[in-house]
Amino acid sequence: MPETNAAGQRELTFAQAIREALAEEMRRDKTVCIMGEDVAEAGTPFKVLSGLLEEFGKERVLDTPISEAGFTGLAVGAAMTGMRPVVDIMFGDFITLTMDQMVNQAAKIHYMSGGAWKVPMVMRTTLGATRRSAAQHSQSLHAWFCHVPGLKVVLPSTPYDAKGLLKAAIRDENPVVFFEDKMMYKLKGAVPEGDYTVPLGAADVKRVGEDITLVATSSMVQVALGAATLLEEIGISAEVVDPRTLWPLDEKTLIESAKKTSRAIVLDEGYERYGVTAELASVIATGAFYDLDAPVKRMGAMHVPIPFSPPLEDATVPTEQTVFEAARTLCGR
Amino acid sequence: MTSATQPGEVLNDVALWLRMYTNMVAVRLFETQVNELYTRALMPGLAHLYIGEEAVAVGVCEALERSDYITSTHRGHGHCLAKGASPDRMFAELLGKEAGYCKGKGGSMHIADPATGNLGANAIVCGSAGIATGAAFSAKHLGTGRVSVCFFGEGALGQGILYEVMNLAELFKLPVIYVCENNLYTEYTHYSETTAGDILSRATAFGLLAATVDGQDVRAVYEAAHILIERARSGVGPGFLLCNTYRYHGHHVGDINREYYRSKKEEQRWKNERDPIANFAKWLMDQKVADKTKLDAIEAEFADEMRKAVEFAVAAPYPVHREVGEDVYA
Numbered sequence: 007m008p009e010t011n012a013a014g015q016r017e018l019t020f021a022q023a024i025r026e027a028l029a030e031e032m033r034r035d036k037t038v039c040i041m042g043e044d045v046a047e048a049g050t051p052f053k054v055l056s057g058l059l060e061e062f063g064k065e066r067v068l069d070t071p072i073s074e075a076g077f078t079g080l081a082v083g084a085a086m087t088g089m090r091p092v093v094d095i096m097f098g099d100f101i102t103l104t105m106d107q108m109v110n111q112a113a114k115i116h117y118m119s120g121g122a123w124k125v126p127m128v129m130r131t132t133l134g135a136t137r138r139s140a141a142q143h144s145q146s147l148h149a150w151f152c153h154v155p156g157l158k159v160v161l162p163s164t165p166y167d168a169k170g171l172l173k174a175a176i177r178d179e180n181p182v183v184f185f186e187d188k189m190m191y192k193l194k195g196a197v198p199e200g201d202y203t204v205p206l207g208a209a210d211v212k213r214v215g216e217d218i219t220l221v222a223t224s225s226m227v228q229v230a231l232g233a234a235t236l237l238e239e240i241g242i243s244a245e246v247v248d249p250r251t252l253w254p255l256d257e258k259t260l261i262e263s264a265k266k267t268s269r270a271i272v273l274d275e276g277y278e279r280y281g282v283t284a285e286l287a288s289v290i291a292t293g294a295f296y297d298l299d300a301p302v303k304r305m306g307a308m309h310v311p312i313p314f315s316p317p318l319e320d321a322t323v324p325t326e327q328t329v330f331e332a333a334r335t336l337c338g339r
Numbered sequence: 340m341t342s343a344t345q346p347g348e349v350l351n352d353v354a355l356w357l358r359m360y361t362n363m364v365a366v367r368l369f370e371t372q373v374n375e376l377y378t379r380a381l382m383p384g385l386a387h388l389y390i391g392e393e394a395v396a397v398g399v400c401e402a403l404e405r406s407d408y409i410t411s412t413h414r415g416h417g418h419c420l421a422k423g424a425s426p427d428r429m430f431a432e433l434l435g436k437e438a439g440y441c442k443g444k445g446g447s448m449h450i451a452d453p454a455t456g457n458l459g460a461n462a463i464v465c466g467s468a469g470i471a472t473g474a475a476f477s478a479k480h481l482g483t484g485r486v487s488v489c490f491f492g493e494g495a496l497g498q499g500i501l502y503e504v505m506n507l508a509e510l511f512k513l514p515v516i517y518v519c520e521n522n523l524y525t526e527y528t529h530y531s532e533t534t535a536g537d538i539l540s541r542a543t544a545f546g547l548l549a550a551t552v553d554g555q556d557v558r559a560v561y562e563a564a565h566i567l568i569e570r571a572r573s574g575v576g577p578g579f580l581l582c583n584t585y586r587y588h589g590h591h592v593g594d595i596n597r598e599y600y601r602s603k604k605e606e607q608r609w610k611n612e613r614d615p616i617a618n619f620a621k622w623l624m625d626q627k628v629a630d631k632t633k634l635d636a637i638e639a640e641f642a643d644e645m646r647k648a649v650e651f652a653v654a655a656p657y658p659v660h661r662e663v664g665e666d667v668y669a
Contacts, residue, residue, distance in 0.1 A: 039480070065480070071510070076503025079469010080476055083487075086458060087408065087477035106500075110463050111470060117666045119451035119459055120442030124669040155667050179669035 015196035021054045023165035023197045024130075024186065027172035028055070028092065030201060032062050035090060038176060041068040041077050042094025050094060052132075052191055074103035078129065082112045082181075085127035090176055095131035097143045098185065101150070104129070112181040113156030125181045128172070132188040133161075134225050134275060135323050141311035144319070146224075146275040149282045151183045152252045158182040158206055159252040163227035165195035167250055170204030178206060187225040187275075207254030211263065215245035218269040218333050221260055221286055222246060226273035232326035233333060242337050252282060260286065261293035268299040269336050273324055278306030300336050305329060353628055359401055359557045360623060361637050363393040363616050366417045368638070368645045369426055373416065373433065373447075377592040381653065382433055386447050389417035391587035394615035395520050396421040398560025399488060399580070402568050408456045408474040408487040410467030413448045414586070415460030418490050423455035426645055430652035437658040438651075444658075444666065456485075465491055465498035468517070472504040475515035475577070486572050487515045488564075494525035496534055496541065505577070509546045514571035516564070516578045517542065520554065522586040527600045542579030554582030555615040558622075585609045 049056030081091035133146035222230035234244035283304035400421035411418035432439025451459035471489030478485035567578030
């Protein structure tokens with residue numbers, strides 16, 4: 007049974023919010039189907055999809071062979087011809103196996119055909135380290151897709167956003183890649199019952215502040231909020247802005263926040279080098295140039311394969327403490 | 340192989356024979372014009388000619404309905420035409436003009452046309468195997484009764500996704516036919532140097548019904564395709580058709596000096612002895628279906644149509660500059 011919070015709002019976990027979005031869309035539109043490895047009876051290893059098979063049957067919740075390229079390609083063709091498939095790529099590391107289908111096929115078909123064909127599909131996959139899963143089950147590779155015109159890239163950070171963004175992604179006429187932080191599946195938050203969508207391309211200010219802007223994506227939003235609490239204790243007021251979608255990108259909200267606070271740190275769990283943080287920092291540095299009192303700081307994953315050993319793994323990604331230290335330095339405190 | 344068709348129905352259909360002859364002639368004349376455009380430096384980019392392989396596209400597409408789906412390849416002009424594309428918009432696309440099937444944004448290797456079920460030619464070898472399988476998935480799920488055909492060259496046998504989707508197609512009993520055009524050369528390498536074991540076994544291992552045909556014999560291609568397509572349409576499952584054929588020209592138009600990978604003598608032997616159009620013409624005349632005058636008239640008519648189509652394309656305007664940013668997102 008869903009819980010309610012102090013404000014009397016219904017609370018769901020991130021995973022429950024994803025499942026509710028899928029169930030509602032599948033009830034609304036018979037062309038929506040789910041395919042992937044162990045999505046049916048197992049409901050995925052993360053149990054995100056539990057119960058969908060029972061309601062929608064195996065014609066619409068399809069277990070596939072371990073063939074990421076094959077079933078992703080199948081989804082591209084199905085999307086072109088009247089379906090709205092949602093493919094499940096269990097670990098974000100496995101997107102590497104789908105790259106031709108996503109990059110050379112899904113992303114380009116609308117353009118190459120002069121607008122004649124479209125590919126309304128969603129790829130759901132995961133990101134995030136610190137699960138002690140080592141180098142091939144821990145990467146955050148969303149930047150790869152951000153680099154490709156024709157794809158949209160969504161990174162929800164709360165149960166509310168997860169439900170609304172996933173519903174918007176399913177209804178979108180384009181291929182959308184939807185990254186879920188696997189460490190966040192148990193995160194609870196208020197989620198309204200029934201239909202609502204969160205538009206793709208609208209950032210959200212998760213915390214209002216005055217002295218510094220922390221632009222954070224996905225897993226890094228909670229880290230930024232934690233750091234903001236620590237900063238408050240030393241008298242620094244941090245604003246936390248979540249772009250929610252990396253493409254389309256709400257540049258305006260990012261720039262306005264940085265203009266207001268005059269300082270910005272960009273946080274993303276992907277690799278820092280050539281990563282999402284570089285693009286977002288560039289947007290802010292260009293758009294808020296005359297209002298900045300310090301260079302825009304970037305914080306992402308270290309440029310190493312994710313190690314297994316817990317203390318080593320923990321050192322690869324930004325934490326509340328490292329973000330707190332960086333923000334304090336940037337504010338000259 | 341069990342036949343869904345009465346032999347007499349296929350083998351004695353004069354109108355069908357003449358249509359297939361006409362379509363093969365049209366493809367060859369189209370490609371001859373492409374070669375001409377390219378050598379006159381009127382055509383930008385690459386051109387991979389289908390000359391020599393016409394019986395495959397025509398025989399298979401003749402067995403399809405207009406609403407059925409195909410996916411094609413970098414050597415795709417023949418598939419697109421055989422599925423019903425019009426030469427003028429094809430040429431316009433090849434020249435990068437606004438009037439082309441893709442507003443000039445796709446070019447020779449990416450002709451796509453929803454009106455004729457053409458999901459698109461694909462310049463990644465085996466790149467469309469997933470797409471064709473997915474179209475069959477939709478057809479089954481939505482109950483449209485459509486069939487999907489995936490054309491690919493034998494070079495695609497080296498790509499893993501082919502085996503992934505054949506497995507999926509058989510598991511899901513999808514109405515898709517994988518048509519392998521073995522023209523003997525994977526770019527500049529004989530296929531025997533790149534292909535271990537037996538080709539057909541690769542499909543039968545997954546449970547697909549598979550057949551080999553002489554890809555230079557349009558009647559044989561049509562008959563085998565018809566059986567596999569109607570079997571798939573009835574819901575029994577996917578099929579695989581291996582068509583043994585030959586490309587007369589190089590891998591692309593610029594591939595002129597080919598002696599290092601195949602001899603002129605070999606090319607000449609195929610042209611003299613195995614030409615799908617000449618041999619079919621002879622058969623039609625032997626059967627008294629048509630005389631030389633009639634067949635010559637068909638050729639003259641299409642030669643004229645192709646010339647007009649080229650003129651249309653050459654005169655057509657390029658897309659306006661703002662088009663570059665259109666159609667990235669739907």
